[in-house]
Amino acid sequence: MKRIVILISGRGSNMQAIVQRCVQQRWPAVVAAVIANRQGAEGLEFAAAHGIQTAVVDHRAYVSRAAFDEALAAAIDPFAPDLIVLAGFMRILGDGFVQRHAGRLLNIHPSLLPAFPGLHTHRRALAAGCKVVGATVHFVTPELDHGPIVMQSAVPVLPGDDEEALAARVLATEHVIYPQAVRWFVEDRLVIENGLVRQLDGAVQVLL
Numbered sequence: 285m286k287r288i289v290i291l292i293s294g295r296g297s298n299m300q301a302i303v304q305r306c307v308q309q310r311w312p313a314v315v316a317a318v319i320a321n322r323q324g325a326e327g328l329e330f331a332a333a334h335g336i337q338t339a340v341v342d343h344r345a346y347v348s349r350a351a352f353d354e355a356l357a358a359a360i361d362p363f364a365p366d367l368i369v370l371a372g373f374m375r376i377l378g379d380g381f382v383q384r385h386a387g388r389l390l391n392i393h394p395s396l397l398p399a400f401p402g403l404h405t406h407r408r409a410l411a412a413g414c415k416v417v418g419a420t421v422h423f424v425t426p427e428l429d430h431g432p433i434v435m436q437s438a439v440p441v442l443p444g445d446d447e448e449a450l451a452a453r454v455l456a457t458e459h460v461i462y463p464q465a466v467r468w469f470v471e472d473r474l475v476i477e478n479g480l481v482r483q484l485d486g487a488v489q490v491l492l
């Protein structure tokens with residue numbers, strides 16, 4: 285059984301999708317804990333209601349990123365995770381933390397990376413006149429929103445779309461590709477070769 289720790293900052297809908305699929309599809313894995321950097325992160329309630337241990341490491345209580353990373357590591361380590369899943373976790377993790385967990389740290393970002401790393405991805409995609417947008421699940425490396433891509437989803441930008449409509453259309457696909465990527469990881473179906481991720485069964489790594 286692989287042990288998963290999920291980090292969230294708010295709503296946690298991706299975390300919920302992963303928790304549900306893990307049980308429904310009987311992955312060889314258990315979500316051991318859900319940890320938030322914000323007291324009152326909405327997703328914590330869902331996790332607790334599903335019998336998952338929760339914790340809060342409030343970033344505002346720490347003077348530096350390094351001190352926060354250290355406290356976060358101290359909260360995570362007792363759960364001995366094989367995989368740490370960033371699911372709407374809106375804090376940048378320091379190089380030391382990332383390097384320590386290299387190859388077992390996944391993130392989802394609401395853009396077709398390498399386009400639009402950082403914040404306000406949908407607003408920026410609309411401003412750029414993009415006709416296709418999407419989401420990316422990737423392994424985390426020290427460079428923000430970079431790292432080997434596991435899976436992507438693509439959706440059209442439709443006439444009249446605003447930021448909210450686009451975010452909702454992309455989010456629905458996140459709930460498909462993130463559980464899929466995590467499942468592949470816990471089933472040992474992923475390898476990283478020369479910075480690229482290969483799915484060992486030759487499965488299609490894009491949702492169109």
Ligand code: GAR
Nearest residue numbers: 294295296297298371372392393394
């Ligand atoms: C998701 O759209 C996720 O891709 C995004 O935050 C949202 C969290 O929603 N993540 C980032 O922007 C990370 N840079 P959720 O809390 O309902 O899963």
